[in-house]
Amino acid sequence: MDIPGVLLHPPGTPSRGAVLDIGLKCPHSCAFCYYSYLDGSESQFAGLRTASLRSTEDCLEIIRLLAGHGLQHLDITGGEPTIHPGLPEMVAEAARLGLAVRCITLGQFLRRPRPEGTLLETLLAAGLTNLLFSLHAVDPVAFKETCGGSMESVLAVMDSLDERGFQYGCNTVIMERNRRDLPAIARMAAARGVHVVNGIAFNAYHAWRGQTRAEALQASYTAIRPHLEEAAAVLDAAHVVLNLRYVPLCAFPSLARHVVGVLGVPYDPVEWRNRCLNHDMPPAHCAEPLPIPASGVREIFAFSPLEETLPDGTRLCGMRGDRFKLFPVQCKECPCLPACDGVDPVYLARHGASEFAPLALETRGPLLAARLDYRPAFLLKTHPLADMRTAAAMCSG
Ligand code: SF4
Ligand code: SF4
Incomplete structure (x- = not known):
């Protein structure tokens, strides 16, 4: 791959991606949040509001340990990482150590002023390689109802990135409430500088296990399928990578190459080899890459x-x-x-x-041949201005 700032991760080889959890503190209210009811109360987001942030020193130590383990891509997540005062320092340290560093955010606070410019400008100056936004709706009212945030704020940040030629990704949680909007979400992504959309089928994990409330969020695959197939065609035509997480391979038979389940995650270039959800554990425990057994399945x-x-x-x-x-x-x-x-x-x-x-x-082995042959999914963004969509087009032949 001779596009500057783009690496092709060898399909089928273990990921060299990692995650840093800065803590679960979050001011947002995503209807599907896996950390809902965190404090055991009936209030869905109370636990997120009172959760703590990990210290900057701990975060920097984890970053150094991850780099020492030979990992090459870092996702910084929470909670909402942009509320952590040490985020610019973390990004700068990761970049200094040669990690491609991506921040996963709802994008609400990136235009906040700081002495040297906005938070976005600060992070870009620190060496941020990529951003992964949440995009679960195209309509501002539906966006607010889904996550409590402002769609205008995210779009303003995207505008600013588009002007710079900085491509980014989006997570779209697929639920009953937005399944019909998937083609419109895809069109919005394709019209902007989005290079990858992760469609995440809502599963009743963590606190949702055993909750009847989860039923209202989870659409059947049959009900999702026509809308998702239309969205996939839009993204494919625009050379935007589509990953579908955590569904059976036959849920959407024509889209099987897009599926990454728990078996595929250790081989996905930006997925995490170390433990996540460990904000209360020592840095060495958090940074340790988990071994992949010879069978390829944990x-x-x-x-x-x-x-x-x-x-x-x-x-x-x-x-x-x-x-x-x-x-x-x-x-x-x-x-x-x-x-x-x-x-x-x-x-x-x-x-x-x-x-x-x-x-x-x-x-x-534990992977679908069609997935391994879907080369655009194995492209890794290693420079802020890398043209991922052109790289995807070249890979697609
Ligand atoms: S931004 Fe993340 S942690 Fe915060 S409410 Fe949404 S899904 Fe939960
Ligand atoms: S793809 Fe095969 S193994 Fe998986 S759910 Fe469908 S029938 Fe079962």
Whole structure:
């Protein structure tokens, strides 16, 4: 790849990405937030408001340890990392150590003034390589209802980045409330300097496990499919990479190459090799890259057979980990099973197993061959002004 500031991560090799959790403190109110009900109360965001921030010294130590472990890409996340007063120092240290550094944010505070300019200008001057925004709606009212933030603020930051030629990414959590808007979100991304969209299907993880409230957020794959396929076509035509996280491979059969599940994450170039959600653990624990066993699948996600019939009559043939994901009986004949996450138990209980059918696709170890051949997904942005979309177009041939 001879586009300046773009690396092609060898598909199928372990990621060299890392994460720094600056702490869970957050002023936002994302309807789907995985840290909802954090303090055990009935107030969805109370725990996020009172959560703490990790000290700048700890964060800098983690960054140095990560670089020492040979990792090359750093995501800084929270909570909301842009409220951390030490963020510019963290970005500068990561850049000094040669890490490509990306900040994951709702983008609400980047225009705040500082003595030397806005926070965005400060971070860019410190060497920030990339930004990953949340883009769950195209309409300002729907945006506010979904996360409590201002769409105008995010778009103003994007405008400013577009003027500079700085490309960036977006996370879009796919929910019942926005599934019909996916093509419009894709068009908005394609018209701006977005180089990657991560479509994250809402799963009832963490505090959502066992919560009936999660049901209102989780749309069926069948209901999502036409809108997502239309969105994918828009992004593909504009050479914007689309990643789909945490769905069974047959959820959207025509989009299987876009899927990255728990099995694929350790090989995805910007995904995290170290532990996340560890703001209360010592730096060495947080920075340690987790080993990938020879099988390519971590023990907590290993497949084991399971002959069982659920209360609704769904017959199972297997599970990943300790019922982290389940496999309905039809999966037994599926050539893709070694590379498939399986189905979320909460999803299965709500929507049943009738949507899932074997996919006649090739696998290579725990990965889908079609994913490995989707080269644009393995491009890594290592310079702020790298032209990722041109690189994706070149990769696509
Ligand atoms: S910005 Fe992140 S931590 Fe904050 S409410 Fe939204 S999803 Fe939760
Ligand atoms: S293993 Fe099951 S859920 Fe996964 S792709 Fe095959 S049929 Fe679908």
